Amino acid sequence: MFDDRSPIYLQIAEQIKNDIVTGALAEDEQVMSTNQYAAFYRINPATAAKGFAQLVDEGVLYKKRGIGMFVSPNARLLLRTGRQDSFFADVVDPMIREAKAIGVPLKDVVQHIRTYGEA
Structure with a gap:
């Protein structure tokens, strides 16, 4: 474990x-x-x-x-809120920076996320 x-x-x-x-x-x-x-x-x-x-x-x-x-x-709410904040700071924000750096329009990123979420 x-x-x-x-x-x-x-x-x-x-x-x-x-x-x-x-x-x-x-x-x-x-x-x-x-x-x-x-x-x-x-x-x-x-x-x-x-x-x-x-x-x-x-x-x-x-x-x-x-x-x-x-x-x-409220422990679950406290933990989920903290993890959501971390998710955006650790995952979403770097993804957006990388998309901008390599020339991927944000609308394409959003569309890809929507398509993936529906699959």
Whole structure:
């Protein structure tokens, strides 16, 4: 499950974010405890805790004292909005710059996207 591309705690946080964005985890749904997560994936509990702490800091998860961690209300909207912003900054804007640089009219890019979306 984990790879060498980034620290495991970041991969944990990203996996949980993906589960929220896709709807696999719903708002106010309880997530596995850090100990359960660590045991399931055979990682250090401190590593799992670091990933969970990052999500709490970002407002994606919240703690209920003595009960566990839960997905924050509006977490899906928060994550989707952030990913949409990143999508435009990381994908669309560079594509537009490249299209302009090589002389592809933007109307052709838009038409190609429409055609691809209908296929």
